[in-house]
Amino acid sequence: MGQIHTPEAHAITGGSPSVVVGDIDTGLDYTHPDLAVNVDAADSVNCVSGVPVPGSVAAMDDNGHGTHTAGTIAAAANGIGIVGVAPNVKIAGIKAGNADGFFFPEAVVCAFMWAGTHHIPVTNNSYFADP
Template identity: 40%
Template structure:
Protein backbone atom coordinates (compact mmCIF):
# COMPACT_ATOMS: atom_id res chain seq x y z
CA UNK A 1 0.00 0.00 0.00
CA UNK A 2 1.44 3.43 -0.87
CA UNK A 3 2.48 5.73 1.94
CA UNK A 4 -0.19 8.28 2.80
CA UNK A 5 0.97 11.86 2.77
CA UNK A 6 -0.97 15.02 3.69
CA UNK A 7 -1.42 15.65 -0.04
CA UNK A 8 -3.08 12.31 -0.70
CA UNK A 9 -5.11 11.81 2.48
CA UNK A 10 -8.01 14.18 1.61
CA UNK A 11 -8.54 12.54 -1.78
CA UNK A 12 -8.62 8.99 -0.44
CA UNK A 13 -10.18 9.23 2.97
CA UNK A 14 -13.90 9.83 3.30
CA UNK A 15 -15.11 12.12 6.05
CA UNK A 16 -16.25 9.25 8.24
CA UNK A 17 -12.81 7.61 8.55
CA UNK A 18 -11.29 11.01 9.35
CA UNK A 19 -14.04 11.66 11.90
CA UNK A 20 -13.13 8.61 14.00
CA UNK A 21 -9.43 9.61 13.66
CA UNK A 22 -8.35 6.26 12.26
CA UNK A 23 -5.35 7.77 10.39
CA UNK A 24 -3.88 8.83 13.73
CA UNK A 25 -3.71 5.18 14.77
CA UNK A 26 -2.12 4.04 11.50
CA UNK A 27 1.35 5.19 12.55
CA UNK A 28 1.28 2.18 14.89
CA UNK A 29 -0.81 -0.31 12.90
CA UNK A 30 -3.36 -0.67 10.13
CA UNK A 31 -4.70 -3.91 11.58
CA UNK A 32 -2.28 -6.38 10.02
CA UNK A 33 -2.62 -9.98 11.28
CA UNK A 34 -6.10 -9.45 12.77
CA UNK A 35 -8.87 -11.68 11.38
CA UNK A 36 -12.16 -9.81 10.90
CA UNK A 37 -15.31 -11.70 9.88
CA UNK A 38 -18.21 -9.89 8.23
CA UNK A 39 -21.27 -11.98 9.16
CA UNK A 40 -23.69 -10.67 6.56
CA UNK A 41 -24.81 -11.21 2.94
CA UNK A 42 -21.31 -12.20 1.83
CA UNK A 43 -18.59 -10.09 0.23
CA UNK A 44 -18.31 -9.51 -3.52
CA UNK A 45 -15.03 -9.44 -5.40
CA UNK A 46 -13.94 -5.81 -5.58
CA UNK A 47 -10.68 -4.08 -6.59
CA UNK A 48 -10.56 -2.42 -3.17
CA UNK A 49 -11.14 -5.55 -1.07
CA UNK A 50 -8.74 -8.35 -0.21
CA UNK A 51 -10.89 -11.31 0.86
CA UNK A 52 -8.89 -13.93 2.78
CA UNK A 53 -11.62 -16.59 2.78
CA UNK A 54 -15.04 -17.38 4.17
CA UNK A 55 -18.07 -19.64 4.20
CA UNK A 56 -21.67 -19.76 3.02
CA UNK A 57 -23.78 -21.20 5.85
CA UNK A 58 -27.03 -20.96 3.86
CA UNK A 59 -26.38 -23.70 1.35
CA UNK A 60 -22.63 -24.29 1.30
CA UNK A 61 -22.23 -22.40 -1.97
CA UNK A 62 -20.26 -19.27 -2.76
CA UNK A 63 -19.77 -16.62 -0.09
CA UNK A 64 -19.95 -13.93 -2.79
CA UNK A 65 -22.41 -11.15 -2.00
CA UNK A 66 -25.63 -11.09 -4.04
CA UNK A 67 -27.21 -8.23 -2.10
CA UNK A 68 -24.56 -5.51 -1.61
CA UNK A 69 -24.94 -4.94 2.11
CA UNK A 70 -22.07 -7.17 3.21
CA UNK A 71 -19.72 -5.70 0.60
CA UNK A 72 -20.52 -2.18 1.78
CA UNK A 73 -19.91 -3.14 5.41
CA UNK A 74 -16.64 -4.86 4.47
CA UNK A 75 -15.31 -1.75 2.75
CA UNK A 76 -15.90 0.38 5.84
CA UNK A 77 -13.68 -2.01 7.76
CA UNK A 78 -11.00 -2.75 5.21
CA UNK A 79 -11.17 -0.99 1.81
CA UNK A 80 -7.61 -0.77 0.47
CA UNK A 81 -7.93 2.63 -1.21
CA UNK A 82 -6.58 1.49 -4.57
CA UNK A 83 -9.11 3.44 -6.62
CA UNK A 84 -8.68 6.61 -4.61
CA UNK A 85 -12.30 6.36 -3.49
CA UNK A 86 -11.99 5.29 0.11
CA UNK A 87 -9.86 3.58 2.72
CA UNK A 88 -11.34 1.44 5.43
CA UNK A 89 -10.81 1.98 9.14
CA UNK A 90 -8.33 -0.89 9.34
CA UNK A 91 -7.19 -1.50 5.74
CA UNK A 92 -4.68 -4.28 6.43
CA UNK A 93 -6.82 -6.75 8.40
CA UNK A 94 -7.49 -10.26 7.11
CA UNK A 95 -11.06 -9.96 5.82
CA UNK A 96 -13.40 -12.97 5.92
CA UNK A 97 -16.89 -13.33 4.42
CA UNK A 98 -19.43 -15.28 6.46
CA UNK A 99 -22.53 -15.40 4.27
CA UNK A 100 -25.49 -16.17 6.52
CA UNK A 101 -28.00 -13.76 4.94
CA UNK A 102 -29.54 -14.20 1.48
CA UNK A 103 -29.96 -11.90 -1.52
CA UNK A 104 -32.82 -10.13 0.28
CA UNK A 105 -30.68 -9.54 3.38
CA UNK A 106 -32.70 -12.09 5.34
CA UNK A 107 -31.67 -15.29 7.07
CA UNK A 108 -32.31 -17.89 9.72
CA UNK A 109 -30.86 -17.75 13.22
CA UNK A 110 -29.54 -21.28 12.67
CA UNK A 111 -27.40 -20.05 9.74
CA UNK A 112 -26.14 -17.12 11.81
CA UNK A 113 -25.19 -19.48 14.64
CA UNK A 114 -23.38 -21.74 12.18
CA UNK A 115 -21.47 -18.66 11.02
CA UNK A 116 -20.51 -17.76 14.58
CA UNK A 117 -19.32 -21.33 15.19
CA UNK A 118 -17.22 -21.15 12.01
CA UNK A 119 -15.63 -17.95 13.34
CA UNK A 120 -14.70 -19.72 16.58
CA UNK A 121 -13.25 -22.73 14.75
CA UNK A 122 -11.29 -20.55 12.32
CA UNK A 123 -9.89 -18.22 14.96
CA UNK A 124 -11.49 -14.95 14.03
CA UNK A 125 -10.52 -12.03 16.27
CA UNK A 126 -13.48 -9.76 15.45
CA UNK A 127 -16.99 -10.46 14.14
CA UNK A 128 -19.10 -7.63 12.73
CA UNK A 129 -22.87 -8.16 12.85
CA UNK A 130 -24.69 -5.38 11.03
CA UNK A 131 -28.18 -6.81 11.41
CA UNK A 132 -31.01 -7.22 13.89
CA UNK A 133 -32.87 -10.41 14.69
CA UNK A 134 -36.65 -10.17 14.57
CA UNK A 135 -38.73 -11.94 17.20
CA UNK A 136 -37.57 -13.51 20.42
CA UNK A 137 -38.11 -17.24 19.92
CA UNK A 138 -34.50 -17.97 19.00
CA UNK A 139 -32.76 -15.21 20.95
CA UNK A 140 -31.53 -17.61 23.65
CA UNK A 141 -29.82 -19.89 21.15
CA UNK A 142 -28.22 -16.91 19.41
CA UNK A 143 -27.16 -15.43 22.73
CA UNK A 144 -25.59 -18.73 23.77
CA UNK A 145 -23.59 -18.87 20.54
CA UNK A 146 -22.34 -15.34 21.11
CA UNK A 147 -21.43 -16.19 24.69
CA UNK A 148 -19.38 -19.14 23.46
CA UNK A 149 -17.57 -16.94 20.94
CA UNK A 150 -16.88 -14.29 23.56
CA UNK A 151 -15.45 -16.91 25.92
CA UNK A 152 -13.01 -17.85 23.14
CA UNK A 153 -11.79 -14.25 23.09
CA UNK A 154 -13.64 -13.10 19.98
CA UNK A 155 -14.71 -9.47 19.97
CA UNK A 156 -18.25 -9.03 18.63
CA UNK A 157 -19.53 -5.71 17.26
CA UNK A 158 -23.20 -5.18 16.35
CA UNK A 159 -25.48 -2.44 15.01
CA UNK A 160 -27.95 -0.89 17.46
CA UNK A 161 -30.84 -0.76 14.97
CA UNK A 162 -32.68 1.76 12.81
CA UNK A 163 -35.93 2.25 14.71
CA UNK A 164 -35.27 5.89 15.61
CA UNK A 165 -35.88 8.10 18.62
CA UNK A 166 -38.99 6.34 19.89
CA UNK A 167 -37.60 2.80 19.70
CA UNK A 168 -36.87 2.45 23.43
CA UNK A 169 -34.76 -0.66 22.85
CA UNK A 170 -31.87 -1.67 20.63
CA UNK A 171 -31.71 -4.72 18.37
CA UNK A 172 -30.46 -8.15 19.22
CA UNK A 173 -27.62 -9.14 19.10
CA UNK A 174 -26.45 -5.60 19.95
CA UNK A 175 -28.45 -5.75 23.18
CA UNK A 176 -26.42 -8.71 24.45
CA UNK A 177 -23.81 -7.55 26.95
CA UNK A 178 -21.10 -9.60 25.23
CA UNK A 179 -21.20 -7.30 22.18
CA UNK A 180 -20.08 -3.76 21.44
CA UNK A 181 -23.35 -2.08 20.39
CA UNK A 182 -22.98 0.82 17.97
CA UNK A 183 -25.27 3.80 17.30
CA UNK A 184 -24.99 6.03 14.20
CA UNK A 185 -23.82 9.63 13.93
CA UNK A 186 -24.07 12.21 11.13
CA UNK A 187 -21.49 14.44 9.45
CA UNK A 188 -22.41 17.19 11.92
CA UNK A 189 -21.75 14.94 14.95
CA UNK A 190 -25.40 14.43 15.77
CA UNK A 191 -27.03 11.10 16.50
CA UNK A 192 -28.82 10.08 13.31
CA UNK A 193 -32.59 10.34 13.54
CA UNK A 194 -32.95 6.71 12.45
CA UNK A 195 -30.54 5.35 15.09
CA UNK A 196 -32.29 3.29 17.75
CA UNK A 197 -32.27 4.48 21.35
CA UNK A 198 -32.11 2.25 24.41
CA UNK A 199 -29.92 0.88 27.16
CA UNK A 200 -26.89 -1.12 26.09
CA UNK A 201 -25.36 1.16 23.45
CA UNK A 202 -21.58 1.12 23.86
CA UNK A 203 -20.31 3.78 21.43
CA UNK A 204 -21.31 5.67 18.29
CA UNK A 205 -19.75 5.98 14.85
CA UNK A 206 -20.61 7.57 11.49
CA UNK A 207 -23.59 5.96 9.79
CA UNK A 208 -25.18 8.51 7.46
CA UNK A 209 -24.36 8.74 3.74
CA UNK A 210 -21.30 6.52 4.02
CA UNK A 211 -19.44 5.84 0.77
CA UNK A 212 -18.11 2.29 0.51
CA UNK A 213 -17.55 -0.65 -1.79
CA UNK A 214 -20.45 -2.17 -3.73
CA UNK A 215 -21.31 -4.89 -6.21
CA UNK A 216 -19.71 -4.86 -9.65
CA UNK A 217 -16.60 -3.04 -8.45
CA UNK A 218 -18.67 0.07 -7.75
CA UNK A 219 -19.12 2.37 -4.76
CA UNK A 220 -22.36 3.43 -3.12
CA UNK A 221 -23.54 5.63 -0.26
CA UNK A 222 -25.71 3.98 2.38
CA UNK A 223 -27.07 5.01 5.77
CA UNK A 224 -27.81 2.96 8.86
CA UNK A 225 -26.34 1.66 12.08
CA UNK A 226 -25.16 -1.16 9.79
CA UNK A 227 -22.62 1.36 8.49
CA UNK A 228 -21.66 2.58 11.97
CA UNK A 229 -20.83 -0.86 13.35
CA UNK A 230 -17.95 -1.69 10.96
CA UNK A 231 -16.13 1.51 11.90
CA UNK A 232 -15.97 0.13 15.42
CA UNK A 233 -15.06 -3.36 14.23
CA UNK A 234 -12.14 -1.77 12.39
CA UNK A 235 -11.22 0.36 15.40
CA UNK A 236 -11.25 -2.72 17.61
CA UNK A 237 -8.99 -4.51 15.11
CA UNK A 238 -6.49 -1.64 15.27
CA UNK A 239 -6.43 -1.87 19.05
CA UNK A 240 -5.99 -5.65 18.98
CA UNK A 241 -3.12 -5.31 16.50
CA UNK A 242 -1.42 -2.47 18.35
CA UNK A 243 -1.73 -4.01 21.82
CA UNK A 244 -1.30 -7.78 21.41
CA UNK A 245 -2.91 -9.77 24.19
CA UNK A 246 -5.49 -7.13 25.13
CA UNK A 247 -8.80 -8.73 26.12
CA UNK A 248 -12.11 -8.06 24.36
CA UNK A 249 -13.43 -6.49 27.56
CA UNK A 250 -10.41 -4.17 27.71
CA UNK A 251 -10.94 -3.21 24.06
CA UNK A 252 -14.56 -2.29 24.73
CA UNK A 253 -13.64 -0.35 27.87
CA UNK A 254 -10.85 1.56 26.14
CA UNK A 255 -12.98 2.49 23.12
CA UNK A 256 -15.61 3.83 25.50
CA UNK A 257 -13.08 5.69 27.63
CA UNK A 258 -11.56 7.46 24.60
CA UNK A 259 -14.90 8.30 22.96
CA UNK A 260 -16.04 11.89 22.44
CA UNK A 261 -19.20 12.67 24.41
CA UNK A 262 -21.68 14.44 22.14
CA UNK A 263 -23.62 17.35 23.55
CA UNK A 264 -27.38 17.12 24.10
CA UNK A 265 -27.59 13.33 23.88
CA UNK A 266 -27.99 10.84 26.68
CA UNK A 267 -26.15 7.53 26.90
CA UNK A 268 -29.37 5.90 25.66
CA UNK A 269 -28.67 7.52 22.29
CA UNK A 270 -24.88 7.62 22.03
CA UNK A 271 -23.44 5.25 24.61
CA UNK A 272 -20.06 6.64 25.67
CA UNK A 273 -19.96 8.88 22.60
CA UNK A 274 -18.31 9.06 19.17
CA UNK A 275 -15.42 6.62 18.77
CA UNK A 276 -12.01 8.34 18.58
CA UNK A 277 -8.94 6.32 17.64
CA UNK A 278 -6.21 8.97 17.98
CA UNK A 279 -5.26 8.07 21.59
CA UNK A 280 -6.35 4.44 21.87
CA UNK A 281 -2.81 3.19 22.54
CA UNK A 282 -2.28 5.54 25.47
CA UNK A 283 -3.26 4.60 29.00
Protein backbone atom coordinates in the same frame (compact mmCIF):
# COMPACT_ATOMS: atom_id res chain seq x y z
CA MET B 1 -14.08 8.33 9.02
CA GLY B 2 -13.05 11.73 10.29
CA GLN B 3 -15.40 11.47 13.27
CA ILE B 4 -13.55 8.41 14.56
CA HIS B 5 -10.13 9.90 13.71
CA THR B 6 -9.26 7.22 11.17
CA PRO B 7 -6.57 9.31 9.42
CA GLU B 8 -4.76 9.72 12.74
CA ALA B 9 -5.03 5.99 13.40
CA HIS B 10 -3.69 5.19 9.92
CA ALA B 11 -0.66 7.35 10.68
CA ILE B 12 0.14 4.83 13.45
CA THR B 13 -1.01 1.58 11.83
CA GLY B 14 -3.33 0.20 9.17
CA GLY B 15 -3.78 -3.00 11.12
CA SER B 16 -1.94 -6.27 10.77
CA PRO B 17 -2.35 -8.70 7.86
CA SER B 18 -2.18 -11.48 10.44
CA VAL B 19 -5.56 -10.37 11.83
CA VAL B 20 -8.69 -11.85 10.25
CA VAL B 21 -12.02 -10.09 10.71
CA GLY B 22 -15.11 -12.17 10.01
CA ASP B 23 -17.82 -10.06 8.41
CA ILE B 24 -21.07 -11.84 9.28
CA ASP B 25 -23.40 -10.27 6.75
CA THR B 26 -24.74 -10.91 3.22
CA GLY B 27 -21.35 -12.06 1.94
CA LEU B 28 -18.83 -9.87 0.15
CA ASP B 29 -17.77 -9.19 -3.41
CA TYR B 30 -14.38 -10.88 -3.37
CA THR B 31 -13.60 -9.41 -6.82
CA HIS B 32 -14.09 -5.79 -5.72
CA PRO B 33 -10.84 -3.88 -6.38
CA ASP B 34 -10.84 -2.33 -2.89
CA LEU B 35 -11.35 -5.72 -1.20
CA ALA B 36 -9.75 -8.42 -3.37
CA VAL B 37 -6.25 -8.07 -1.91
CA ASN B 38 -7.58 -8.46 1.66
CA VAL B 39 -10.09 -11.29 1.20
CA ASP B 40 -9.34 -14.42 3.21
CA ALA B 41 -10.88 -17.00 0.86
CA ALA B 42 -9.95 -19.96 3.07
CA ASP B 43 -12.02 -18.60 5.95
CA SER B 44 -14.96 -17.34 3.86
CA VAL B 45 -18.20 -19.33 3.90
CA ASN B 46 -21.87 -19.33 2.97
CA CYS B 47 -24.03 -20.21 6.01
CA VAL B 48 -27.40 -19.09 4.61
CA SER B 49 -28.82 -22.64 4.69
CA GLY B 50 -27.49 -23.27 8.20
CA VAL B 51 -24.86 -25.66 6.78
CA PRO B 52 -21.46 -24.17 5.92
CA VAL B 53 -20.39 -24.10 2.27
CA PRO B 54 -16.78 -22.88 2.32
CA GLY B 55 -15.03 -20.55 -0.10
CA SER B 56 -15.17 -16.98 -1.29
CA VAL B 57 -17.23 -17.92 -4.37
CA ALA B 58 -19.89 -19.43 -2.09
CA ALA B 59 -19.84 -16.29 0.06
CA MET B 60 -20.37 -13.89 -2.90
CA ASP B 61 -22.61 -10.98 -1.90
CA ASP B 62 -26.00 -10.93 -3.63
CA ASN B 63 -27.38 -8.05 -1.57
CA GLY B 64 -24.62 -5.42 -1.31
CA HIS B 65 -24.73 -4.77 2.41
CA GLY B 66 -21.89 -7.16 3.25
CA THR B 67 -19.62 -5.62 0.62
CA HIS B 68 -20.35 -2.21 2.11
CA THR B 69 -19.47 -3.29 5.66
CA ALA B 70 -16.40 -5.23 4.46
CA GLY B 71 -15.18 -2.07 2.73
CA THR B 72 -15.69 0.02 5.83
CA ILE B 73 -13.59 -2.51 7.73
CA ALA B 74 -10.82 -3.50 5.33
CA ALA B 75 -10.85 -1.64 2.00
CA ALA B 76 -7.23 -1.46 0.86
CA ALA B 77 -5.33 1.82 0.62
CA ASN B 78 -4.80 1.25 -3.10
CA GLY B 79 -5.73 4.66 -4.50
CA ILE B 80 -8.84 3.30 -6.22
CA GLY B 81 -11.80 3.98 -3.90
CA ILE B 82 -12.27 4.26 -0.17
CA VAL B 83 -9.86 3.20 2.56
CA GLY B 84 -11.22 1.04 5.37
CA VAL B 85 -10.69 1.54 9.09
CA ALA B 86 -8.07 -1.24 9.03
CA PRO B 87 -6.82 -1.45 5.42
CA ASN B 88 -4.17 -4.08 6.14
CA VAL B 89 -6.29 -6.72 7.90
CA LYS B 90 -7.74 -9.75 6.14
CA ILE B 91 -11.51 -10.08 5.81
CA ALA B 92 -13.47 -13.33 5.73
CA GLY B 93 -16.92 -13.12 4.20
CA ILE B 94 -19.24 -15.11 6.45
CA LYS B 95 -22.52 -15.05 4.57
CA ALA B 96 -25.53 -15.45 6.86
CA GLY B 97 -28.00 -13.09 5.19
CA ASN B 98 -29.88 -13.98 2.03
CA ALA B 99 -30.40 -11.81 -1.06
CA ASP B 100 -33.43 -10.18 0.58
CA GLY B 101 -31.38 -9.26 3.66
CA PHE B 102 -33.02 -11.78 6.00
CA PHE B 103 -30.90 -13.48 8.68
CA PHE B 104 -32.46 -16.64 10.05
CA PRO B 105 -31.31 -18.15 13.38
CA GLU B 106 -29.75 -21.28 11.83
CA ALA B 107 -27.63 -19.13 9.51
CA VAL B 108 -26.45 -16.86 12.32
CA VAL B 109 -25.58 -19.86 14.53
CA CYS B 110 -23.69 -21.43 11.61
CA ALA B 111 -21.78 -18.16 11.13
CA PHE B 112 -20.71 -17.95 14.77
CA MET B 113 -19.77 -21.63 14.84
CA TRP B 114 -17.68 -21.14 11.69
CA ALA B 115 -15.91 -18.09 13.15
CA GLY B 116 -15.18 -19.96 16.38
CA THR B 117 -13.94 -23.17 14.81
CA HIS B 118 -11.75 -21.22 12.37
CA HIS B 119 -10.25 -19.10 15.17
CA ILE B 120 -11.49 -15.81 13.75
CA PRO B 121 -10.89 -13.44 16.69
CA VAL B 122 -13.07 -10.53 15.56
CA THR B 123 -16.48 -10.43 13.88
CA ASN B 124 -18.57 -7.59 12.56
CA ASN B 125 -22.30 -8.11 13.04
CA SER B 126 -24.32 -5.44 11.27
CA TYR B 127 -27.73 -7.07 10.97
CA PHE B 128 -30.85 -7.99 12.89
CA ALA B 129 -32.42 -11.39 13.37
CA ASP B 130 -36.17 -11.69 13.71
CA PRO B 131 -37.08 -15.04 15.26
